[in-house]
Amino acid sequence: MHQIEPKFSFEILKHGPHAARLGLLQTPHGTVETPAFIFCATRAAMKSLTVEQLKAANTQIILSNTYHLMLQPGPEVMQAHGGLQKFTGWHGPMLTDSGGFQIFSLGSGNIADEIKGRRMLAQDQTLLRLSEEGAEFRSYIDGKKFLLTPEESVRVQRGLGADLIVVLDECTPFHVDKSYTRGSMDRSHRWALRSLQEYLRHDNGTQKLYGIVQGGVYPDLRKQSVDFVNSNEFFGHAVGGSLGANKQQMYDVVALTMSMLSRDRPVHLLGIGCITDIFNGVLHGVDTFDCVHPTRIARHGGALVKPWHRPDDESREHINLRNSKYKLNQDPLEPDCSCATCSNYSSGYIHYLLKAEPTLAHTLLSQHNAYFMNELMQVIRDAIQNNKFMELRKQWGILEHHKTIENELLLLDSL
């Protein structure tokens, strides 16, 4: 049995450049060195990786989705098993979301979803009614109706037992106007207060609650929402809501939001995980990231590789092992990678497996991509420590994004 001493803290070890920071996020299940990447174990499991493989990839922290787990196996079953960590065999730090994202991400994949690398299945499109009380939806498993209120979300997350939990908010799509965004933000703030009340009512020191910054792409709304979370007793902050129609707009929204957020709390950027976006987020002070990107591209034959290992014709951040040019390739995915996949298997074998035994191919690619992300965060932390972050960005081919910092200053002036 793991004896848990309930203890949380967030300590900043080093600042700079710009708003970047090196930190330690302590939870009862272990300490996370930040900046860190949080892997999505959506249904209390990574699709293709065991806990042992996750650990071998140097994973620090994972998250699960409350929406899926409240439907299956349900919080009662999870509690009977002693909570997420005991159930999954992952005894390290965990986060759960509120359940809201899956309920609200309806429709046919808006641009914000695209940017966040998320796509919804038709079966997940189950929102029935949104009211002040909460969101009513239909289970995609058995058609049963559920009402997810802020209180219920916290109650379910308490049953799931992750270290870090999140308030319920409405996730607005990109295309809604300012008036809708304002109304939704105000309601999300009221929900956040109800979440906080419910959390405090039963707080026994084993979980900490994150508030979420809303406000879409509107600087004045973002400021209102930042003021709201800053002034309430949240342990940490998550940057949520629509981040815009394109990457530059996302960078602007993140930069502006980060510049106003309380500097003493950990900040999580929801659903963002491309390499360029991570470098940008870190520069603006983001401490943790999550995204399905590394494991999703693995299931499509994609391996994350450093820019200097990418073929000249490859503009994405990964290579596609389905390409027949890998057929006779005896090299590992990356020559300098120490992951379990690169240590034992060639690119040609993975190319073959994608056709002949895709399940194993997905495992091998997921192993590599998880190790890759953890190593990326490690070199980022080392670079901040050694005052070489801007050099590292350059080495990784990240554009300068001066525009973002200029925009941030202009927007701040206008507020």
Place this chain on the structure above:
Amino acid sequence: MHQIEPKFSFEILKHGPHAARLGLLQTPHGTVETPAFIFCATRAAMKSLTVEQLKAANTQIILSNTYHLMLQPGPEVMQAHGGLQKFTGWHGPMLTDSGGFQIFSLGSGNIADEIKGRRMLAQDQTLLRLSEEGAEFRSYIDGKKFLLTPEESVRVQRGLGADLIVVLDECTPFHVDKSYTRGSMDRSHRWALRSLQEYLRHDNGTQKLYGIVQGGVYPDLRKQSVDFVNSNEFFGHAVGGSLGANKQQMYDVVALTMSMLSRDRPVHLLGIGCITDIFNGVLHGVDTFDCVHPTRIARHGGALVKPWHRPDDESREHINLRNSKYKLNQDPLEPDCSCATCSNYSSGYIHYLLKAEPTLAHTLLSQHNAYFMNELMQVIRDAIQNNKFMELRKQWGILEHHKTIENELLLLDSL
């Protein structure tokens, strides 16, 4: 790079009881302690397990199917990658079959297939023409015609590069009559001689060839076939052909065949892998077994468990984790199992994963079943070593099968 010193040997360390024996089968890629189980990495990969997971389960030796690999990736690609072991990352001993089984196992699943735990997919039913020259078939991948001759089978197996290779034979179904069985056996013997010629023509000490005993359920034909393999220069023998309509008939055929085979060569029993059948085979002197059973049942939610861990109502050799009685079960699959799955995960979690994330469930169950089979063979070897094999059989609830030994004696008398 692995420096291989081509060296093969088969040494019997201890005899008894009955015809059981403890042995060492040495190959250039390592030594196999026998009796041993050979796992099916059909398409040069286990479906749900990495090589590291296979090793952690104490696996000694695996096999791949020539039929699948000659079509994809093809022997040329395999040779370009340096052969099966380098390609797959499995650097231990390996066996390939001749390619014949998949071509000949047409039709709608005969009883012999049932007994061997094999079922064919419609896509695999591709035999076009069977002649003295060989078997013509159509690729299930691209419809291309192939002619598999004895020489071609050996040539392809040479390209694949496994340590142990097998002559091409016709795999007759259970329902054919004695006349067909005799004609087929005679042709298989001619094919075996052609396989042997082709093998000897290029023998460089890196591979060894197994002959196959045919003769169906007919004692006189089995005797002729045993005489044939005994009198030719095969390194080892495989017991093939139809083993009958039911378990008792299979035991009788195995017992009779084993009683006549040369005692100084290793013997492999093709496609047999249930626990009871293994105890029976070992008693009659079988050294190695192969079967898709342990990994196939894993993909259907099955976990192999020792008889004393089975519920009273369970007559099979495994439990089904899909059963809702496991929903709240916090125990591992077996309380005394040290496999990676039982060390880290509960039965209830696996029950849940079978619904929510089946890929990971299959990995966890395959890990357990592979470890289980290797541990079973280890306790069998220990029992032979310590003169406790008959006690072990009893402990595992194996019926006495005196009938088999009586039948064997009667049949031997009649020859």
